[in-house]
Amino acid sequence: MGRKAQFGELGVVKQTKGPGRKAKKQKPPKMLPGLPKPEGDDEPKKLSHRQKQRASRRTKKKEEKKLIKKERKKGLKKEEDVQNVNGKSEETKKIKREIVKQFSDSNNKWLKSKSTPVIAEKDDDVESYDSNSDIDDEELEENGENGVESYDEDISDDDYLAGTLDDVDSSNESGIEDASLKKKKKATKKRKVDESDDDELLPIEKAAKKLRAEKKIEEAEANEEMNMQINVASQDVFVFPAEDQIDEHIPIPEVEQRIKDILLVLSNFNKFREPNRSRQEYTDLLLKDLCTYFSYNTFLMEKIMLLFPLEDLMAFLEASETPRPVTIRTNSLKTRRRELAQSLINRGVNLDPIGNWSKVGLVVYNSTVPIGATPEYLAGHYMLQAASSMLPVMALAPQENEHILDMCAAPGGKASHIAAIMKNTGVLIANDVNKNRAKAVVGNFHRMGIANSVISTYDGRHIPQIFKNFDRVLLDAPCTGTGVISKDSGVKMSKDETDLQRCFTLQRELLLAAIDSLNYKSSTGGYLVYSTCSVLAEENECVIDYALKKRDVKLVDTGLSFGTEGFTNLRHHRFHPTMKLTRRFYPHTHNMDGFFVAKLKKFSNIIPKNDDQDDFEEETETNTEPDNSNNSTEEEEKPKEKVGKMNKKPKHGRGKNRNNKN
Numbered sequence: 001m002g003r004k005a006q007f008g009e010l011g012v013v014k015q016t017k018g019p020g021r022k023a024k025k026q027k028p029p030k031m032l033p034g035l036p037k038p039e040g041d042d043e044p045k046k047l048s049h050r051q052k053q054r055a056s057r058r059t060k061k062k063e064e065k066k067l068i069k070k071e072r073k074k075g076l077k078k079e080e081d082v083q084n085v086n087g088k089s090e091e092t093k094k095i096k097r098e099i100v101k102q103f104s105d106s107n108n109k110w111l112k113s114k115s116t117p118v119i120a121e122k123d124d125d126v127e128s129y130d131s132n133s134d135i136d137d138e139e140l141e142e143n144g145e146n147g148v149e150s151y152d153e154d155i156s157d158d159d160y161l162a163g164t165l166d167d168v169d170s171s172n173e174s175g176i177e178d179a180s181l182k183k184k185k186k187a188t189k190k191r192k193v194d195e196s197d198d199d200e201l202l203p204i205e206k207a208a209k210k211l212r213a214e215k216k217i218e219e220a221e222a223n224e225e226m227n228m229q230i231n232v233a234s235q236d237v238f239v240f241p242a243e244d245q246i247d248e249h250i251p252i253p254e255v256e257q258r259i260k261d262i263l264l265v266l267s268n269f270n271k272f273r274e275p276n277r278s279r280q281e282y283t284d285l286l287l288k289d290l291c292t293y294f295s296y297n298t299f300l301m302e303k304i305m306l307l308f309p310l311e312d313l314m315a316f317l318e319a320s321e322t323p324r325p326v327t328i329r330t331n332s333l334k335t336r337r338r339e340l341a342q343s344l345i346n347r348g349v350n351l352d353p354i355g356n357w358s359k360v361g362l363v364v365y366n367s368t369v370p371i372g373a374t375p376e377y378l379a380g381h382y383m384l385q386a387a388s389s390m391l392p393v394m395a396l397a398p399q400e401n402e403h404i405l406d407m408c409a410a411p412g413g414k415a416s417h418i419a420a421i422m423k424n425t426g427v428l429i430a431n432d433v434n435k436n437r438a439k440a441v442v443g444n445f446h447r448m449g450i451a452n453s454v455i456s457t458y459d460g461r462h463i464p465q466i467f468k469n470f471d472r473v474l475l476d477a478p479c480t481g482t483g484v485i486s487k488d489s490g491v492k493m494s495k496d497e498t499d500l501q502r503c504f505t506l507q508r509e510l511l512l513a514a515i516d517s518l519n520y521k522s523s524t525g526g527y528l529v530y531s532t533c534s535v536l537a538e539e540n541e542c543v544i545d546y547a548l549k550k551r552d553v554k555l556v557d558t559g560l561s562f563g564t565e566g567f568t569n570l571r572h573h574r575f576h577p578t579m580k581l582t583r584r585f586y587p588h589t590h591n592m593d594g595f596f597v598a599k600l601k602k603f604s605n606i607i608p609k610n611d612d613q614d615d616f617e618e619e620t621e622t623n624t625e626p627d628n629s630n631n632s633t634e635e636e637e638k639p640k641e642k643v644g645k646m647n648k649k650p651k652h653g654r655g656k657n658r659n660n661k662n
């Protein structure tokens with residue numbers, strides 16, 4: 001508003017052009033005599049006391065910088081001077097001391113942190129700059145670009161002040177550093193080297209500077225490694241406890257450390273063992289400590305230790321302590337996965353498809369609503385089902401219009417999956433000996449709209465006397481549950497030898513009954529899938545091996561795209577070579593419950609009589625060929641080609657696949 005005065009020389013200030021409110025601009029006002037003269041350029045500006053202080057500080061700083069640059073250029077002239085810079089020549093040190101002196105006490109911290117070999121991150125630098133510098137915000141604003149410039153300059157100075165190799169070495173004396181810290185340091189140093197390339201340096205200077213910094217880092221790393229080796233070599237890692245100390249109670253953190261120590265010794269036994277100690281002594285102590293640390297009974301821990309190499313053992317035990325992700329299976333009888341996902345997302349459920357291997361599975365990361373009580377759940381659009389539980393049904397590969405038996409079906413997760421794949425056609429017998437659990441099957445089948453099923457409560461072992469000639473059978477057998485410890489930690493302490501024996505005896509009986517209820521002449525099937533949620537070989541490979549001897553069945557590919565091969569040998573045990581067609585799933589490897597899946601094809605109703613050996617072979621080679629003279633309990637004639645197949649059944653080769661490591 002109003003007219004603008006022209007404070008500069010007349011004519012220097014341009015009159016604004018362009019459309020104005022008035023066509024003709026008004027003349028500048030005439031200044032009245034006596035009024036204070038505006039701040040002009042002709043007289044030198046009078047500075048306040050504070051401004052003077054700032055100006056003197058700036059000049060000082062500029063001088064320092066000039067000094068440093070001069071010295072730096074001097075230092076790089078000769079090649080041997082490069083070493084001088086690394087090692088800090090006397091002259092350079094002197095200059096540095098000079099500079100340091102000029103900082104006030106309040107800067108001590110800032111200086112200290114920057115003179116240590118751990119070069120502060122740029123962010124930290126900014127912070128210390130802000131908090132400790134005596135240049136206030138006002139000045140930064142005032143200086144505009146200068147403020148930024150001085151920051152850059154500081155970094156470069158700081159580089160110059162940064163630690164030397166000597167410093168790095170001295171830090172190593174204090175011992176081995178944390179790996180992540182080292183990594184961070186390395187990254188920071190590298191970044192620092194890159195960032196601090198001063199624009200004013202010649203390319204060759206920049207390169208030399210970078211080279212020096214990189215050399216420093218390399219040497220520091222080499223020193224660290226050497227220190228580590230020295231520590232390990234001097235055996236200060238682990239001293240085996242005296243006889244009377246072994247049973248002493250020690251706190252959990254110490255148990256944990258001892259486990260790590262023993263694992264290290266066992267990983268390179270010849271190198272790290274104590275001369276008079278056997279491997280067995282270390283293994284026994286490890287067993288004891290693992291039982292204490294993870295709360296297992298000795299029997300179960302011993303069994304699990306036999307399954308895995310040491311590094312996998314720890315991973316399995318750790319993974320069994322944490323729950324697996326919640327997963328659900330879309331009921332394809334009622335909805336599609338995409339629609340279900342959308343409805344659940346709308347309710348605040350955070351989810352994703354389970355993976356390429358399933359078209360119906362979803363993994364739920366978190367949810368604002370209880371996932372077992374949504375309207376979609378109640379309407380039967382999905383089943384809460386572990387990822388591993390979907391695998392046996394996929395291996396079974398049910399077909400429409402078949403006759404299928406689920407021998408141990410409660411609560412019906414897998415049975416309802418079978419019914420959905422059958423598209424409610426054919427007949428599904430969902431059996432479970434436990435009447436109470438069978439009620440859950442009824443409830444789930446109603447909810448999910450399953451209409452092709454009969455629910456029965458027979459003892460599976462008697463099924464062949466009641467139902468026969470199924471195209472496919474699923475035997476998801478009762479087991480010790482060692483694959484689902486994260487869901488039921490009681491297993492760790494409660495399962496003993498008697499339980500295991502009871503389990504594998506029942507499993508064998510159920511498996512033979514399941515095979516006997518299969519129709520080997522089925523045009524579409526004749527397949528059986530055996531599964532357990534146990535990782536113990538006694539309940540898996542041993543049971544299958546037993547069935548291979550007792551019935552005319554062979555292992556076939558499960559068709560599952562992932563999973564670890566079943567054992568063909570385990571310690572001193574040898575299993576049928578085709579056992580590698582079975583699949584094992586582990587919490588630590590596949591992030592799902594521990595599971596075992598085997599698929600068998602039945603070739604005849606022949607029941608071989610020859611094999612009295614109930615248990616799997618232990619390093620002895622026996623003839624598994626059936627005695628064909630009197631081996632059939634069935635009336636049916638045995639087709640010749642089937643006999644041929646059976647005779648070709650591979651022998652249990654001694655030492656074959658000895659290196660099968662799972």
Ligand SMILES: C[S@@+](CC[C@H](N)C(=O)[O-])C[C@H]1O[C@@H](n2cnc3c(N)ncnc32)[C@H](O)[C@@H]1O
Nearest residue numbers: 408409410411412413414433434459460476478
């Ligand atoms: C692992 S669970 C089955 C889980 C089921 N397949 C599912 O996916 O929901 C084992 C089942 O076997 C049943 N069972 C135990 N002994 C049995 C037997 N002799 N005959 C039939 N079922 C039996 C148990 O009641 C239990 O429900």
